[in-house]
Amino acid sequence: MARxxxxxxxxxxxxxxxxxxxxxTYPGATEPWILSWLKGLPPRQTNPVRVTYRIERSxxxxxxxxxxxxxxxxxxxxxxxxATAGVIDASRSTASAHTARLQTTYGADQLGxxxxxxxxxxxxxxxxxxxELKLSGLGHALLDTRQMGWSSAAxxxxxxxxxxxxxxxxxxNYAGKFSVTGATSYTVTPGSVTIQLxxxxxxxxxxxxxxxA
Numbered sequence: 001m002a003r004x005x006x007x008x009x010x011x012x013x014x015x016x017x018x019x020x021x022x023x024x025t026y027p028g029a030t031e032p033w034i035l036s037w038l039k040g041l042p043p044r045q046t047n048p049v050r051v052t053y054r055i056e057r058s059x060x061x062x063x064x065x066x067x068x069x070x071x072x073x074x075x076x077x078x079x080x081x082x083a084t085a086g087v088i089d090a091s092r093s094t095a096s097a098h099t100a101r102l103q104t105t106y107g108a109d110q111l112g113x114x115x116x117x118x119x120x121x122x123x124x125x126x127x128x129x130x131x132e133l134k135l136s137g138l139g140h141a142l143l144d145t146r147q148m149g150w151s152s153a154a155x156x157x158x159x160x161x162x163x164x165x166x167x168x169x170x171x172x173n174y175a176g177k178f179s180v181t182g183a184t185s186y187t188v189t190p191g192s193v194t195i196q197l198x199x200x201x202x203x204x205x206x207x208x209x210x211x212x213a
Contacts, residue, residue, distance in 0.1 A: 005119060009050055009097055013037055013118040017111050029111055047147055048072055049123045050091040057084050075171075076142040080164040086137035092148060094132070095124035133160030133168075145172030152178075156206040158195070166197045170206065177209040 001014045015030065053071040057079055060067050069077045079086045102118040129150050131143065143158075150156060152173045165184075170193040180186040182204040184196040193206055 001117070005101075005117075007052065009052060009121060009123075011041065011119065011121045013102075013116065016115045016117075018113050018115060020111060033109075045123075046072070047149070049093050049126045050089075050097070052087070052089045053077065054085065054087045055079065073144040073147040074141065075144060076140060076169070077138060078140040080137055080139035080166075083137035083139070083164065087135070088138060088141060089134040090143070091132050092126040092130060093124040094127055094130070097124055098122045129154055129156040131158055131160075133158065133162070135160065135162040135164075135166060137164060138162070138166055139164060140167045140169075142169040142171055145170050153208060155208075158204040158206070159202065161201050162197060162199055164199050166199075168195045168197055168204075169193070170195070179207045179209055181205050181207075 001012075004010075004012060015033070051072050051074045053074060055068060055077055069075070074088050074090055077086060077088060098121070100120045100122075102116070102120075105116045107114055107116065126149065131148070133141075135141070145152070145156070150172060152175075156170070158168070158170075171191065173191075174188060174193055175190055178188050178193060180188075180193065180195065182202055184198050186193060186195045188194075195204055197204070
């Protein structure tokens with residue numbers, strides 16, 4: 001839970017029964033407490049401002065159909081050659097989330113004494129047509145700009161860092177001509193812009209070109 005609190009970027013509650021172990025002998029005993037908290041939460045977020053996702057090669061079991069390579073609008077995440085793990089930390093905002101940590105409280109119920117910790121996290125507002133990426137161990141990634149709410153009729157900016165060369169695909173309503181700056185190379189096809197990035201820091205701008213330009 002300490003790890004989640006440090007990197008989870010999400011609202012949570014942690015209820016620890018001090019004299020209990022990992023057991024299932026009291027089904028439903030904490031249900032009223034849990035439901036009262038869940039009912040107070042906002043609706044499920046299907047298009048978060050920030051996506052952080054990690055993949056590890058050792059977890060893949062393709063013979064059983066077990067692979068994982070996407071989270072929300074960050075998709076087709078493929079490890080770079082030789083990489084054992086990869087991470088994408090992508091934010092559509094230039095601001096940080098506001099975190100209000102709960103004061104640790106102690107109490108007791110029918111299961112015994114407990115300690116309660118938690119935090120309420122309010123995400124920042126998204127910036128139109130902007131994303132900052134922190135990438136490691138990845139050779140390929142796709143961003144679904146439709147789900148991100150981007151408009152291909154306006155300039156787009158992709159900034160960040162990568163510790164490996166990366167092929168980044170922007171999937172969306174791309175039709176007509178576009179200019180791309182800040183990339184090693186790029187190609188534009190109907191529906192996508194494919195950008196080749198070198199390792200290190202990058203600041204890519206994708207700009208629609210008017211028919212008369």
